[in-house]
Amino acid sequence: MKHLLNLLAAVALLVWGTHLVRTGVLRVFGGDLRRLLQRSLGNRFSAALAGIGVTALVQSSTATSLMTSSFVGQGLITLPSALAVMRGADIGTALMSVLFSTDLSWLSPLFIFTGVVLSITRPASAAGRFGRILIGLGLMLLALQLVVQATGPLFESEAMRAVIASITSDLMLEITVGAALAVVAYSSLAVVLLVAAMATGAVVPLDVALGLVLGANLGSGLLAVLTTAKSPPAVRQVTVGNFLFKLLGVVIAAPFVGLVLRQAPDTLTASPATLVVMFHLAFNVIASVAFIGLTTAVARLSMTLVPVPRTPATGTRPRHLDPSALSTPSLAISNAAREALHQADVVESMLIGVLAVIRGNDLRLAEELRKMDDQVDRLYSDIKYYLTKISREALGEEESRRWTDIISFTINMEQIGDIIERVISDIEDKKIRPHRNFSEAGMAEIVEMHERLVANLRLGMSVFLNGNVRDAQKLLEEKVRFRDLERAYANTHLTRLMDRTAPSMETSSLHIDLISDLKRINSHICSIAYPILDSAGALAPSRLRSSLVEAEEPR
Incomplete structure (x- = not known):
């Protein structure tokens, strides 16, 4: 029980660190990020590049999705442009998972110490809010170390090995579990990093880890759909279109998980964490590049699935109070x-x-x-x-x-x-x-x-x-x-x-x-x-x- 609580606490700390980074970046640079997105929508490729940059800063493709959805809801950008931004957002979060998978443990105490000093000494200033970002980054790095330490003793028990063995028998179950974890954690990045840490400790086999990664990608799209469930149709069209892209990518990639493991170089299979994050990156890069030409078609499908009512909204209903903003x-x-x-x-x-x-x-x-x-x-x-x-x-x-x-x-x-x-x-x-x-x-x-x-x-x-x-x-x-x-x-x-x-x-x-x-x-x-x-x-x-x-x- 103690080891299970340690693991749950480490996972919670990882999720909380991701939340601190995301909210801190949005509070400090939110206006600049909005202007960056709006200026980069001349074509789908520049929009995708903007999505990569913004998501790399906010540590969450879901946050980028909600921000972009708000622009569509206000009529500032078109739906195809928003979906192009999301193609880049998926690559951005994958790049951050690669970065955090490297050994940056020495930065954790430095970030936490500096962040706490800034937050306490200058709480109401931009420096204080930047301190929250540093605290979040430090907690994420610390949490990854704690996950590795907690998973070893916990998964040595026969009961946990039996649970893991039951998952390995079904790829669909692995994807479902990964998607559920991403929704609960409110971050696919946190789930991918968790899976990488568990793979490093031989807690889960590599084929299970890759299935969980596919599920985490699908879960991030589902999370955005659930978050905007009560938003206007124009906002929901973005998250639905993004989910369709992720669903299509997972459906195509799932049958090739075994092939990836067989064809992976020995240098990757020898480092399970590296294999997990590189698979995550490759999946998102290939899917984004392959599907970026389909943004207009998927936008039409999204508008069919989530139609905008033809009857004008009544004067009593707020027009601009978007909860996702x-x-x-x-x-x-x-x-x-x-x-x-x-x-x-x-x-x-x-x-x-x-x-x-x-x-x-x-x-x-x-x-x-x-x-x-x-x-x-x-x-x-x-x-x-x-x-x-x-x-x-x-x-x-x-x-x-x-x-x-x-x-x-x-x-x-x-x-x-x-x-x-x-x-x-x-x-x-x-x-x-x-x-x-x-x-x-x-x-x-x-x-x-x-x-x-x-x-x-x-x-x-x-x-x-x-x-x-x-x-x-x-x-x-x-x-x-x-x-x-x-x-x-x-x-x-x-x-x-x-x-x-x-x-x-x-x-x-x-x-x-x-x-x-x-x-x-x-x-x-x-x-x-x-x-x-x-x-x-x-x-x-x-x-x-x-x-x-x-x-x-x-x-």
């Missing part, structure tokens, strides 16, 4: 910002519809606009929940500020939606059902304020998207103009009341409340400018005039 914080922040603009589009439709309800006394439209507020509330909750899943520790200073800006923006949009819903209810109760109308002058005032409000909302969306300081200043100036306009129109309305204008007297309460609510909406819109101006240092610490303060001081 959460492992890349910069990409997840970008997705949340795009969804926040989607929420603002719904709010803009509500705001434009208010004037149509006032002019046409349209109760059906009023009901539709009230339902749209439920959409705004739901989008706010979805965006907020999505952002909470992003680790704040993984964000740089600029990304952390953007995280806060998105939260602030969505809160303002949600509150604007609530105000519009209340305004519509007041219009129904105080104008449409009693069959009342605003005076001609009063209606002109409302129209002017409404037009200015819509323009300010669009300017606010532009400020949120681009962060332009000059536009933010212009938006904040609109707050003062709108407040002055609301006061002026309140006074002119009182003048009409003194003149005993009948429509003004009938709608007086609604008119005053409406222009006040429009001013409140404008205040929420102008709040979008504050984070931008604060970041640029363009906000004064207080709006109180120093002369007024001095006048109040006792002498």
Whole structure:
């Protein structure tokens, strides 16, 4: 039992080290890796090379698959280009298995020591996050040593030898076990390294080891499919296409496992670990080169297996909150910002519809606009929940500020939606059902304020998207103009009341409340400018005039 626990602990440490490296690289270099992928998609061969480089850094073809799937889901790249990236990703992870199979045990204490020092002394900086990568690399190397030490005593027992012997009788069982291990470990790299270590200790025969390697390759494709099971169809098409490539490769390669062992040079058979990782590398290189010309055909098959619904998605459903992007914080922040603009589009439709309800006394439209507020509330909750899943520790200073800006923006949009819903209810109760109308002058005032409000909302969306300081200043100036306009129109309305204008007297309460609510909406819109101006240092610490303060001081 002790030896079994030691082996399980070593395997867990290997998986955890791989996780630290993958997440650390994505947090430090995630944005750069995204740009590298996007710039390398001119043709399938450059895309494959980009896949090799990115996967070699993140230590996981699954992570590359999820990143690439997110690009397809956002319409940034085509499906065939994404599948070409994945051909290179498989080669990248195979190259890393070759590297880690060499004797790098002397690097383990160096990486762990340096990584811990960086993580403790500079935890919130890029150096601290790079320290996590070094810790992960050190733990992987240490875990491989522990696996070799633990497997020897454990597999000397008759019971374990009987279990291994049962696996050797069936190649399909070996592939199935290898695939299951890759799914459970969340890394085919960790499984291949584990199999290589076990082969070195003569725990498993070489033919079993090669069967497990084929299964690990198949399992990595299956893992990506399972991870994106709830993602939009465009995202799932990438992982399904990649799985089809892996399945085809395993089906073709499986019958030749025995031939590989018979034809392998004596230098390889004398070093089981080398044979295992070189077989893994050869399988992925040959499969990727042979299948790269089939990316378009497999893309069509994937689109047939995972069709995109023809009916447009409803406004209530988030369009850009891709769960698979959460492992890349910069990409997840970008997705949340795009969804926040989607929420603002719904709010803009509500705001434009208010004037149509006032002019046409349209109760059906009023009901539709009230339902749209439920959409705004739901989008706010979805965006907020999505952002909470992003680790704040993984964000740089600029990304952390953007995280806060998105939260602030969505809160303002949600509150604007609530105000519009209340305004519509007041219009129904105080104008449409009693069959009342605003005076001609009063209606002109409302129209002017409404037009200015819509323009300010669009300017606010532009400020949120681009962060332009000059536009933010212009938006904040609109707050003062709108407040002055609301006061002026309140006074002119009182003048009409003194003149005993009948429509003004009938709608007086609604008119005053409406222009006040429009001013409140404008205040929420102008709040979008504050984070931008604060970041640029363009906000004064207080709006109180120093002369007024001095006048109040006792002498």
